[in-house]
Amino acid sequence: MDATAKHATAKIAVWWDMKDCPIPENYVSGLIRSSIEGKFEERGYFGPVTITAYGDQTQISDYKLQGLWTAGISVVHTRSESRHYHMYRDIVEWRGQNPPPATMMIISDEVQGVFDWDLLRLQQRTLYNLFLAYSEGCQAGVILHTSAEWSWRELLYGSKSRRFGFHYPKLYCYSCNFDCNFNCRTLTKFKKHLSSFKHIRQEDVNPTYEQVACVTKDWGRNYKATPEYATAKIQVWWDMTTCPIPEGYDPRRVRPSIEAAFKELGYSGPVSITAFADHNHTPLQALSSTGIDVVHVVPRFTYISTDVFNWHHNNPPQAAAIMMVISDQVDWIKHCLVGLLQANNYILFLAYSFRPSKKSFLLTSGEWLWEDLLAVSEKRAQFLQKCSLLQKCSSESESGGEPTATFYCKLCSFDTKSIDNYRTHLSTDEEHAKEEKRIPAYYNSKIKDNRRSRVAHYNRNHLREVKEYRKSERKRMKKAIRTGFGLLHNQLRRR
Numbered sequence: 001m002d003a004t005a006k007h008a009t010a011k012i013a014v015w016w017d018m019k020d021c022p023i024p025e026n027y028v029s030g031l032i033r034s035s036i037e038g039k040f041e042e043r044g045y046f047g048p049v050t051i052t053a054y055g056d057q058t059q060i061s062d063y064k065l066q067g068l069w070t071a072g073i074s075v076v077h078t079r080s081e082s083r084h085y086h087m088y089r090d091i092v093e094w095r096g097q098n099p100p101p102a103t104m105m106i107i108s109d110e111v112q113g114v115f116d117w118d119l120l121r122l123q124q125r126t127l128y129n130l131f132l133a134y135s136e137g138c139q140a141g142v143i144l145h146t147s148a149e150w151s152w153r154e155l156l157y158g159s160k161s162r163r164f165g166f167h168y169p170k171l172y173c174y175s176c177n178f179d180c181n182f183n184c185r186t187l188t189k190f191k192k193h194l195s196s197f198k199h200i201r202q203e204d205v206n207p208t209y210e211q212v213a214c215v216t217k218d219w220g221r222n223y224k225a226t227p228e229y230a231t232a233k234i235q236v237w238w239d240m241t242t243c244p245i246p247e248g249y250d251p252r253r254v255r256p257s258i259e260a261a262f263k264e265l266g267y268s269g270p271v272s273i274t275a276f277a278d279h280n281h282t283p284l285q286a287l288s289s290t291g292i293d294v295v296h297v298v299p300r301f302t303y304i305s306t307d308v309f310n311w312h313h314n315n316p317p318q319a320a321a322i323m324m325v326i327s328d329q330v331d332w333i334k335h336c337l338v339g340l341l342q343a344n345n346y347i348l349f350l351a352y353s354f355r356p357s358k359k360s361f362l363l364t365s366g367e368w369l370w371e372d373l374l375a376v377s378e379k380r381a382q383f384l385q386k387c388s389l390l391q392k393c394s395s396e397s398e399s400g401g402e403p404t405a406t407f408y409c410k411l412c413s414f415d416t417k418s419i420d421n422y423r424t425h426l427s428t429d430e431e432h433a434k435e436e437k438r439i440p441a442y443y444n445s446k447i448k449d450n451r452r453s454r455v456a457h458y459n460r461n462h463l464r465e466v467k468e469y470r471k472s473e474r475k476r477m478k479k480a481i482r483t484g485f486g487l488l489h490n491q492l493r494r495r
């Protein structure tokens, strides 16, 4: 992606892990800055670039260190195991001081697995332009929304920038918090420090920080609405298979409960709800009477992500809007959601029937247990009962009049506004009946095919073990033939 006008002259910060992407043997380290700047300039980015290199600097030659220093690259010494911790801490600090528009670049092989969880959450809240670079053959975290990804090699050997600028690089030792000021003897002082008794003792005594500090861990629990979102429209996708209507609960209370929960947080925009289920077995009349759109699906195959993309497609990009997913299987669409959350001005709410065991990288503005959410309208139940027309009250955020709902069959792409036509379609349409059987059968065969190809892939990578296994199987079979199948039968039973 080429630079937009606001990014063309914005700041660029580069964090470079020298262990994963070292300076090649015969490469002149003084060229690294102009190589990185050159690559950015190709894309239309001309903002000031700061580069910080992290690694065990006792391993770098004086000549290479001199090159980095002259090119205005800051050099940070950390123990190898702590480099991710320090890099990430610096990234977070920089983000705090430099609001967007600004550009970040991370040069590391371990964005995926080390930085991605927290970085993804940060990017959903505040989006920076992000560039990645990594050594040959290493893939970065693909779900991060990046402007470009380069290999370390193409970065080093690409076109060079001709720009000239003053930089004040730092030399820093994170093991001792030792900082070298900018003067002509700085390099000697830094090298001397790294071989000093004091430094070596500090490295031995100080704790090692191996994990990056996830600053976003506690983010996102019932955040109150900001003015931008207070009246934004709210789209709810409700998977009724995993979050059904509880026994004895009035289905007409689902909408008022959801609306009331949002209102408690200050969100009062219009709410659209789409309920995905096998609608042969749901209270269709009651749901649609409160303006809930219904989509018929085969249980386990809800396809919510297609609807999410369609909704995104029908909304102006970047507009403030609210997404909510009610499902225990949000994992199935998390990649689609996180993509949209990074690139648009959307926020996300979740509801589920039980709390997920592992915290997701999806950054939410609120999460509810499904039963707690349904109980929200209880406080307002008395008021609702007084209303002569429950459905009118329950959709008070709509622009007045009878709420309207649409009826859709995902299997046949059949849609109607008439509940009777819909019921007839679900219960008597022959083509529909065929689709209901075909889809699960098709997916089951897909699962078997996938398993077969995974087994074949495993075998290809473990040829020696496969040969040995087959040999032992043949031996066992021969023995079984010799001794009668009773023995084999017993062996199989023991397995």
Ligand SMILES: [Zn+2]
Binding pocket: 173, 174, 175, 176, 177, 178, 193, 194, 199, 202
């Ligand atoms: Zn030190």
Ligand SMILES: [Zn+2]
Binding pocket: 409, 410, 411, 412, 413, 414, 425, 426, 432, 435
């Ligand atoms: Zn159908």
